[in-house]
Amino acid sequence: MSPSTSEAPTARIEEIIAEHRHLEGPMLPIFHALQEEFDHVPEAALAPIADALNLTRAEVHGVMSFYHDFRKAPPGRHVVKICRAEACQSMGSEALAARALEKAGLDWHATSPDGRVTVEPVYCLGLCACAPAAMVGDKLHARLNEARLDKILAEARS
Amino acid sequence: MSMKIYVPADAAARALGADAVAAAVTAEAKARGLDVTLVRNGTRGMIWLEPLLEVETETGRTGFGPVTAEDVPALFDAAFGDHALALGPVEQIPYFAKQTRLTFARCGLIDPLSLEDYEAHGGLSGLRRALDMDRDGIVQEVTDSGLRGRGGAGFPTGIKWNTVKDAEAPQKYIVCNADEGDSGTFADRMIMEGDPFTLIEGMAIAGLGVGATKGYVYLRSEYPDAIRVMTEAVRRARVFGLLGDSVLGSAHAFDMEIRSGAGAYVCGEETSLLNSLEGKRGIVRAKPPLPALEGFLGRPTVVNNVISLATVPVIFEKGAEHYRDFGLGRSRGTIPLQIAGNVKYGGLFETAFGMPLGEIVEEIGGGTASGRPVKAVQVGGPLGAYLPVHQFDTPFGYEEFDGQKALIGHAGLVVFDDTADMLAMARFAMEFCAIESCGKCTPCRIGAVRGVETLDRIGRGDGGAVEILTDLCDTMTDGSLCALGGFTPYPVMSALRHFPEEFSVSRKVAAE
Ligand SMILES: Cc1cc2nc3c(=O)[nH]c(=O)nc-3n(C[C@H](O)[C@H](O)[C@H](O)COP(=O)(O)O)c2cc1C
Ligand code: SF4
Ligand code: FES
Ligand code: FES
Numbered sequence: 001m002s003p004s005t006s007e008a009p010t011a012r013i014e015e016i017i018a019e020h021r022h023l024e025g026p027m028l029p030i031f032h033a034l035q036e037e038f039d040h041v042p043e044a045a046l047a048p049i050a051d052a053l054n055l056t057r058a059e060v061h062g063v064m065s066f067y068h069d070f071r072k073a074p075p076g077r078h079v080v081k082i083c084r085a086e087a088c089q090s091m092g093s094e095a096l097a098a099r100a101l102e103k104a105g106l107d108w109h110a111t112s113p114d115g116r117v118t119v120e121p122v123y124c125l126g127l128c129a130c131a132p133a134a135m136v137g138d139k140l141h142a143r144l145n146e147a148r149l150d151k152i153l154a155e156a157r158s
Numbered sequence: 159m160s161m162k163i164y165v166p167a168d169a170a171a172r173a174l175g176a177d178a179v180a181a182a183v184t185a186e187a188k189a190r191g192l193d194v195t196l197v198r199n200g201t202r203g204m205i206w207l208e209p210l211l212e213v214e215t216e217t218g219r220t221g222f223g224p225v226t227a228e229d230v231p232a233l234f235d236a237a238f239g240d241h242a243l244a245l246g247p248v249e250q251i252p253y254f255a256k257q258t259r260l261t262f263a264r265c266g267l268i269d270p271l272s273l274e275d276y277e278a279h280g281g282l283s284g285l286r287r288a289l290d291m292d293r294d295g296i297v298q299e300v301t302d303s304g305l306r307g308r309g310g311a312g313f314p315t316g317i318k319w320n321t322v323k324d325a326e327a328p329q330k331y332i333v334c335n336a337d338e339g340d341s342g343t344f345a346d347r348m349i350m351e352g353d354p355f356t357l358i359e360g361m362a363i364a365g366l367g368v369g370a371t372k373g374y375v376y377l378r379s380e381y382p383d384a385i386r387v388m389t390e391a392v393r394r395a396r397v398f399g400l401l402g403d404s405v406l407g408s409a410h411a412f413d414m415e416i417r418s419g420a421g422a423y424v425c426g427e428e429t430s431l432l433n434s435l436e437g438k439r440g441i442v443r444a445k446p447p448l449p450a451l452e453g454f455l456g457r458p459t460v461v462n463n464v465i466s467l468a469t470v471p472v473i474f475e476k477g478a479e480h481y482r483d484f485g486l487g488r489s490r491g492t493i494p495l496q497i498a499g500n501v502k503y504g505g506l507f508e509t510a511f512g513m514p515l516g517e518i519v520e521e522i523g524g525g526t527a528s529g530r531p532v533k534a535v536q537v538g539g540p541l542g543a544y545l546p547v548h549q550f551d552t553p554f555g556y557e558e559f560d561g562q563k564a565l566i567g568h569a570g571l572v573v574f575d576d577t578a579d580m581l582a583m584a585r586f587a588m589e590f591c592a593i594e595s596c597g598k599c600t601p602c603r604i605g606a607v608r609g610v611e612t613l614d615r616i617g618r619g620d621g622g623a624v625e626i627l628t629d630l631c632d633t634m635t636d637g638s639l640c641a642l643g644g645f646t647p648y649p650v651m652s653a654l655r656h657f658p659e660e661f662s663v664s665r666k667v668a669a670e
Pocket of ligand 2: 424442594595596597598599600602603638639640641642643644
């Protein structure tokens with residue numbers, strides 16, 4: 001089980017804040033470290049971050065919500081990011097993704113009911129010379145076709 | 159018998175199966191009791207040949223590609239000689255041989271994290287030369303090289319450095335823009351993964367030149383491999399004494415950190431990037447003040463693209479004149495073209511400025527991957543224009559593209575075949591702007607949403623909406639603070655200008 005928002009241990013949150021607060025511009029490194037640890041940025045972290053950085057909780061929340069990366073809740077166990085930018089489009093990524101998502105009964109930004117997989121769009125993975133591309137966790141996939149994308153989604157759900 | 163085999167660890171090579179190939183090489187060598195040294199190099203940039211396995215021979219490195227793990231036993235059987243995947247000497251493959259590799263000279267050649275390899279191939283000689291020069295001399299050298307910012311705007315790097323050099327402040331910074339968000343671009347990623355010390359050396363020289371002792375690399379989170387390699391390279395550079403209180407034993411200090419972006423395209427804009435680095439929302443700042451005078455934490459800051467900074471070492475190694483002698487008009491030196499999308503030979507091609515677009519696409523790139531005719535090429539990312547075939551004689555240069563109502567941006571080229579739907583591409587440009595807008599100005603934030611709606615109307619056959627679209631683009635061009643809102647009209651209007659039939663009333667009829 002991923003820890004839910006309320007269960008995120010305060011002690012660990014404080015530790016992560018303490019590890020990074022000496023940096024110049026510590027906010028994003030703190031968010032990244034929290035997300036690395038908890039798969040999301042726990043709401044319980046906002047007030048202690050605000051305290052540590054001399055900001056209001058609303059300011060901290062405002063920063064967090066600006067960025068696509070930071071999550072309010074844990075995603076599915078596997079996050080599949082499918083590239084929707086131009087180079088991938090030129091190789092048919094839009095139709096490919098639409099078909100695969102329909103087949104899997106998933107939508108962009110949605111998590112499967114069993115909590116196994118979340119599908120998100122991404123705008124370029126730097127694999128534009130071997131498009132279409134996708135990323136599962138940190139693992140990259142290129143030159144996708146129907147079979148390969150189906151396989152990636154199936155593996156993520158198994 | 160001892161043997162040296164190279165299998166790239168570049169993200170593109172890995173996405174195409176290089177890790178499995180590397181594992182197969184290790185396993186096969188063990189099974190056969192052979193003494194094999196496996197090096198995970200960067201990529202040479204010939205992405206259609208990845209995974210490209212190379213073997214060191216007495217006459218240089220020979221290549222095999224694209225290799226799968228299943229091919230590996232047969233390659234051993236053939237003693238890496240005669241095999242269907244044999245490509246011969248790697249540097250004689252025409253795509254590679256035709257290039258002028260200055261910035262990317264070591265990429266794919268060396269072990270990216272070996273400072274020994276780095277030095278053996280010319281690394282650190284630029285920095286050593288810079289250590290013997292004063293600040294004015296260093297900045298003058300960059301100015302003389304004619305280097306212009308490779309992040310998109312093409313601003314002369316020497317002039318920017320000079321402003322920071324002359325600013326008085328207790329602390330100055332070098333910030334490397336590694337946000338590389340443009341579709342069709344991967345040069346920054348490739349060099350950070352394949353030759354990270356070049357970027358570190360370039361930043362150290364920048365620090366010496368302007369009097370900055372601290373640097374940051376703002377690296378997009380979509381590049382976990384590059385983040386890992388750069389972080390390790392910085393660690394090794396500290397141990398080696400390239401970074402720290404005494405750069406290569408000199409009286410100069412310079413250190414740096416790697417910071418992750420967080421998925422916002424607009425954070426590639428330099429002032430948005432600085433806000434993000436400071437821990438704020440990535441909202442664009444009004445200029446002035448210039449970041450060169452009031453940048454990171456309000457201090458004088460050089461913000462330069464990865465390729466701009468990674469080109470500095472070779473300028474110092476070979477001299478400003480050597481670099482400046484390549485190129486065309488006011489576009490001096492070389493440019494790492496990134497040939498991408500629906501193209502047969504996709505990859506990185508570093509060459510002097512001036513090559514006509516058509517030659518890049520048709521001869522170097524080999525036309526489309528689908529084998530269909532080329533319809534258009536989007537150059538310069540999501541804010542760049544679509545250039546149709548009749549503009550293919552345009553030489554690759556800043557002013558030359560400007561003259562065609564286009565831009566070279568970060569030099570990414572995305573090729574489309576004749577099945578491309580230009581109205582859909584125009585719609586995507588607006589949609590992307592709407593998703594990524596920082597929200598500061600109305601023409602961008604609201605205009606892009608209106609743009610999507612208007613293009614949908616046109617798509618439904620409402621030809622009258624074309625005029626509304628044109629007006630909207632004018633408003634975005636004139637009323638946006640940064641190039642996200644200001645340049646989104648480039649792809650939109652170029653699609654409309656060159657393919658008007660796809661925006662006309664008859665469109666729907668033709669499609670049916
Ligand atoms: C929306 C937007 C996104 C940008 N993205 C990048 C980027 O990803 N990388 C980059 O180097 N420059 C990017 N730029 C350009 C930077 O604002 C800036 O000009 C550049 O970092 C300066 O470095 P240079 O002179 O070495 O090119 C972007 C600009 C805009 C308006
Ligand atoms: S043009 Fe768009 S992205 Fe740029 S400052 Fe204005 S609202 Fe922000
Ligand atoms: S556009 Fe999809 S990887 Fe670059
Ligand atoms: S320049 Fe392309 S249609 Fe006129």
